[in-house]
Amino acid sequence: MAVYTDINEVELAAFLQEYRLGEMMSYKGIAEGSENSNFFLHTTVGTYILTLYERRVEVADLPFFLGLMQHLAQNGISCPLPVERRDGRLIGELAGRPAAIITFLEGVWVRRPTPAHCRAVGAALAALHLAGADFPLGRNNALSVDGWKRLWLQARPRADTFQAGLVEEIDAEFAAFERDWPSDLPSGIIHADLFPDNVFFLGDRLSGLIDFYFACNDIFAYDVATCLNAWCFEKDDAFNVTKGQAFLAGYQSVRRLEAAEREALPLLARGAALRFMLTRLYDWLTIPDGALVQKRDPSEFIRRLRFHRHVRAISEYGLGAS
Numbered sequence: 001m002a003v004y005t006d007i008n009e010v011e012l013a014a015f016l017q018e019y020r021l022g023e024m025m026s027y028k029g030i031a032e033g034s035e036n037s038n039f040f041l042h043t044t045v046g047t048y049i050l051t052l053y054e055r056r057v058e059v060a061d062l063p064f065f066l067g068l069m070q071h072l073a074q075n076g077i078s079c080p081l082p083v084e085r086r087d088g089r090l091i092g093e094l095a096g097r098p099a100a101i102i103t104f105l106e107g108v109w110v111r112r113p114t115p116a117h118c119r120a121v122g123a124a125l126a127a128l129h130l131a132g133a134d135f136p137l138g139r140n141n142a143l144s145v146d147g148w149k150r151l152w153l154q155a156r157p158r159a160d161t162f163q164a165g166l167v168e169e170i171d172a173e174f175a176a177f178e179r180d181w182p183s184d185l186p187s188g189i190i191h192a193d194l195f196p197d198n199v200f201f202l203g204d205r206l207s208g209l210i211d212f213y214f215a216c217n218d219i220f221a222y223d224v225a226t227c228l229n230a231w232c233f234e235k236d237d238a239f240n241v242t243k244g245q246a247f248l249a250g251y252q253s254v255r256r257l258e259a260a261e262r263e264a265l266p267l268l269a270r271g272a273a274l275r276f277m278l279t280r281l282y283d284w285l286t287i288p289d290g291a292l293v294q295k296r297d298p299s300e301f302i303r304r305l306r307f308h309r310h311v312r313a314i315s316e317y318g319l320g321a322s
């Protein structure tokens with residue numbers, strides 16, 4: 001469920017007057033997603049997505065997120081295009097929240113990705129990395145090692161109530177990341193949350209990417225590592241080598257990974273697993289029972305983290321060195 005803020009017809013109609021989108025015909029809250037409040041919006045001109053920005057989104061970052069979507073959409077990436085208001089701005093206010101309208105993308109996200117889907121998402125991720133090259137704005141990754149540490153210090157006092165022994169295990173992870181996290185790999189704009197629910201397909205054809213609200217400047221291969229975690233493991237936690245190979249082949253059909261990036265993948269994948277484990281754990285421990293928020297299971301990413309911890313080289317995934 002992701003409608004944190006209720007809106008009413010009167011305030012929505014007034015909000016719409018700020019746009020050249022005709023008259024409101026209907027709107028409906030969207031259950032999917034977890035960070036912001038999203039609504040389908042039908043007007044006499046077409047169908048759009050209305051987003052009210054909630055908890056993790058800093059208002060100061062909105063020009064980056066919305067400007068990035070605009071830049072990517074204008075540079076060959078299929079992603080939502082923010083709609084300009086009459087005053088030329090992209091961001092307004094509705095029900096006391098910062099709000100924007102973006103174009104509607106056709107397609108559905110795939111619950112059971114195949115190697116063909118993984119290949120397509122790999123190619124799309126690499127295209128995004130290339131298309132972001134001349135985007136003029138920048139944003140540090142608030143969820144890299146320092147940000148993980150802040151989250152961990154908040155979750156740590158109760159982490160053992162989630163799983164015994166977690167405090168000792170994750171403290172040791174931080175010692176490794178603070179020592180070894182790379183700083184000299186090719187970097188640029190990354191999506192940073194390209195999970196299956198953020199990629200739309202029409203059949204096997206990728207129709208678009210959504211949800212740029214964690215996008216930032218960081219290591220490209222970290223985005224690759226996030227996708228290996230999100231797309232290439234099975235429900236029983238087995239790493240699917242065929243999907244991993246397909247994902248990397250798709251990526252490298254557009255942008256070749258350097259040897260140093262391939263070598264770093266096990267550590268980056270371990271870091272990506274920790275990052276998603278931590279946001280899930282923080283939510284698990286802090287969101288009250290009964291709140292209308294979909295809590296995701298941190299355990300899945302504790303298991304991924306343990307898996308990657310024992311991998312020394314990309315060949316140990318069965319992915320080959322090139």
Ligand SMILES: Nc1ncnc2c1ncn2[C@@H]1O[C@H](COP(=O)(O)OP(=O)(O)O)[C@@H](O)[C@H]1O
Nearest residue numbers: 030032033034035036038049080103104105211
């Ligand atoms: N541009 C779009 N076109 C079509 N559907 C969208 C679009 N943006 C969001 N959605 C719908 O809203 C849901 C939640 O969007 P998402 O951006 O992932 O939310 P959150 O940031 O809250 O996680 C998606 O799963 C999808 O159903």
Ligand SMILES: N[C@@H](CCOP(=O)(O)O)C(=O)O
Nearest residue numbers: 033034035193195211276296
């Ligand atoms: N992908 C993250 C959660 C972020 O949710 P999204 O709906 O914004 O993609 C996770 O799986 O923990």
